[in-house]
Amino acid sequence: MQIKRVGVIGGGQLAWMMAPPAQALGIELVIQTPSFDDPAVAIAADTVIAPIDDADATKELARRCDLITFENEFVDLAALFPLAASGVCFRPRLEALSPLLDKYHQRCYLEKLGIPQPEFALPSSPKHIKFPVVLKTRRHGYDGQGTFIIKDSETLQQKLATLHKLSEVLLEEFIPFERELAVMAARSIDGNVMTFPIVETQQENQVCRRAIAPAAISSTVAQEIEAIARTLMTSLQAVGVFGIELFLTQDQKVLVNEIAPRTHNSGHFTIDACVTSQFEQHLRAICDLPLGSSALTCGGAVMVNLLGYEYAQDEYIEKRAQISQVPHARVHWYGKHESRPGRKLGHVTVLIDQFHPEAAQAIAQKIESLWYPQLNK
Numbered sequence: 493m494q495i496k497r498v499g500v501i502g503g504g505q506l507a508w509m510m511a512p513p514a515q516a517l518g519i520e521l522v523i524q525t526p527s528f529d530d531p532a533v534a535i536a537a538d539t540v541i542a543p544i545d546d547a548d549a550t551k552e553l554a555r556r557c558d559l560i561t562f563e564n565e566f567v568d569l570a571a572l573f574p575l576a577a578s579g580v581c582f583r584p585r586l587e588a589l590s591p592l593l594d595k596y597h598q599r600c601y602l603e604k605l606g607i608p609q610p611e612f613a614l615p616s617s618p619k620h621i622k623f624p625v626v627l628k629t630r631r632h633g634y635d636g637q638g639t640f641i642i643k644d645s646e647t648l649q650q651k652l653a654t655l656h657k658l659s660e661v662l663l664e665e666f667i668p669f670e671r672e673l674a675v676m677a678a679r680s681i682d683g684n685v686m687t688f689p690i691v692e693t694q695q696e697n698q699v700c701r702r703a704i705a706p707a708a709i710s711s712t713v714a715q716e717i718e719a720i721a722r723t724l725m726t727s728l729q730a731v732g733v734f735g736i737e738l739f740l741t742q743d744q745k746v747l748v749n750e751i752a753p754r755t756h757n758s759g760h761f762t763i764d765a766c767v768t769s770q771f772e773q774h775l776r777a778i779c780d781l782p783l784g785s786s787a788l789t790c791g792g793a794v795m796v797n798l799l800g801y802e803y804a805q806d807e808y809i810e811k812r813a814q815i816s817q818v819p820h821a822r823v824h825w826y827g828k829h830e831s832r833p834g835r836k837l838g839h840v841t842v843l844i845d846q847f848h849p850e851a852a853q854a855i856a857q858k859i860e861s862l863w864y865p866q867l868n869k
Contacts, residue, residue, distance in 0.1 A: 493756050495779040497522055497537070499553040501544050502563025503530035505836065506755050506771075506825040509763065510563075511535035511644060515773035519779065522557045524549055524574070531827045532563070547571035554580040560734060561778050562754050565593050584753060588728040591606045592753050596662045602748055605727055607720055609748045610739075611665035615652055626664040639698050641666060659781055667747060669739040673707050674758035677721035678733045678773045681780045685722045686773075688766060688786045690714055691795075693737070694856075699834055702759050702856045703795040705765060705788070708849045711742065716746050724751065733774040735759060757797065762786070764822045764841040765793035792847030796859040798838040800831035801866070808837070814862050816838055821859070822867035 496519065500507045503525025511532070514521050523530075524544060533539050538556050542549030554560060559581040569586060576586050591601035595712045599612045611621050619765035623645065629638030639815040655661060672695060676688040692707040693700050707714075720730040721736055735756025737749040759770035768776070768784030778784055798808075807829065816823050818840075842855050861867045 493558070495558045496520060497557035498775065498778065499524065499557035500532065500563050501550065501560060503527070503532040503536075503539075505562055507563040507825070508535055508746075508826060509755075509760075509769075510771045510775060511654060513769060515706055515776055517766060517772070517775055517779070517781070519800070522553060524553045529829070534827060545571070547575065550818050551575055551580075559583055559778060561774070561845050562589070565589065565753055567593075569593060574619050575647055578609035579619075583731045584734075585729070585731065588730045591633065591728070592751055595628055595750070597630075597752060599662070599664075602724075605723060608746060608769060610667050610761065613657075613663050615663060616662060621663055623648075623664050624666045626666050627661055629661055631660070635852065649780055652738070666779050667739045667741065667749075669747075670742050670744075671707070671740050672749070673709065673717065673738045673740055673746075674703070674756070675717050675721055675736050675738070676756060676762065676770050676773075676786075677725050677736060678770075678777050678783055679725040679730045679788070680777050680783050681731055683729075684783060684785050685725050686786050687718050687721050687760060688762055688770065689775075689788055690717055691758055691761065699797075699799065701797055701799070701860075703761055704849065704852045704856070705761050705793045705795070706847065710744070713740065713744060713746060720746070720748065721730050732777045733759070746822055757839075758794035760824070760839050761793040761795040761841050763824070765790055770810040790845060791842045792844040792852060794842045794844065794852045794855045794859075796840045796842075796863075797836055798840065798863055800833055800835035800837055801864055802833065804830060804831045806828060806831055811863055818842060818855070818858060818862075820844070 493644045499522045501524050503523045508531035522538040523536040524540040526543045540553045551574050553651050561583055592598045602609050624643045627640045627642050672693045675690045677684045689706040691703045691705040694702045733755050735752040739747045739749055753771045755774055763769040767787050812823050820843040822841045828837050842860050
């Protein structure tokens with residue numbers, strides 16, 4: 493069956509960035525999102541305005557499209573299973589999402605597969621995890637929200653006392669990593685798994701500030717990460733693109749941090765720097781089209797997130813114009829009219845002919861000096 497209309501649960505920038513490849517592939521997007529102001533509403537062929545965890549709205553979304561995919565994972569999965577049983581097509585399938593949406597369940601699933609990861613435990617049975625520890629909310633945490641580094645037992649008890657339910661959090665071993673890495677992996681309906689170039693991600697306040705492709709890692713580390721991606725995507729029988737975030741320790745051990753069952757911020761560089769973007773690849777996978785090449789079309793790339801640093805109604809046209817003058821810079825603005833600290837307003841990708849990590853870092857610093865006023869004081 494030729495897929496002509498794809499429903500997307502979520503109307504943020506990830507759905508918005510699906511629009512150009514969807515148009516090129518002859519696919520219309522139908523969006524379920526809670527607000528007319530969300531970025532993807534402007535590019536949708538049709539829109540269902542409703543919370544993304546509203547199963548009745550998703551039923552209406554299904555009526556308007558051929559299949560449904562996800563822009564984010566903040567859905568009520570239990571409420572969607574009856575829709576799947578009635579014949580609604582979800583890609584990735586709900587069974588592939590089920591072990592991943594709760595971070596504790598995700599850890600248990602990785603443990604079952606034998607995939608290396610930090611030690612973890614529930615607060616009620618903390619095992620032998622030593623301080624400092626990482627306290628995480630099990631659902632709905634992103635961009636550092638719901639993640640806390642706890643240095644001692646007293647602070648942990650104080651933090652736990654503020655929670656309504658201990659069952660809402662888990663504890664993880666704190667990893668003093670050498671660097672953070674990420675890889676976007678795609679799997680087709682027939683089981684073909686492809687990975688994009690592995691990137692180094694650099695976080696500040698647990699929010700991704702920049703991604704550098706390709707990561708300066710050994711071939712052994714790269715092969716291990718690609719094997720992890722293949723194992724995970726095959727085990728889940730996933731269809732579409734998933735983001736896998738990892739730690740690389742000082743002794744070159746690879747540990748999985750988190751898995752996002754969707755396109756991901758760390759893969760935005762692929763729009764400008766790869767033969768096929770992560771968004772086109774996702775559409776190709778879910779629509780049963782041949783996967784495209786994931787190869788770089790340049791020596792490397794630097795992606796810098798344009799994060800809000802103030803509360804304002806501003807589209808920062810002058811700053812964006814300055815950044816666009818940086819050689820080989822491509823500015824992507826998400827159409828959000830309201831800024832607040834930490835909000836992702838856009839991103840910039842700078843293409844590099846001959847890749848050197850030091851040069852990539854200098855480019856990132858140049859972009860950020862133009863964007864963040866506090867860096868110029």
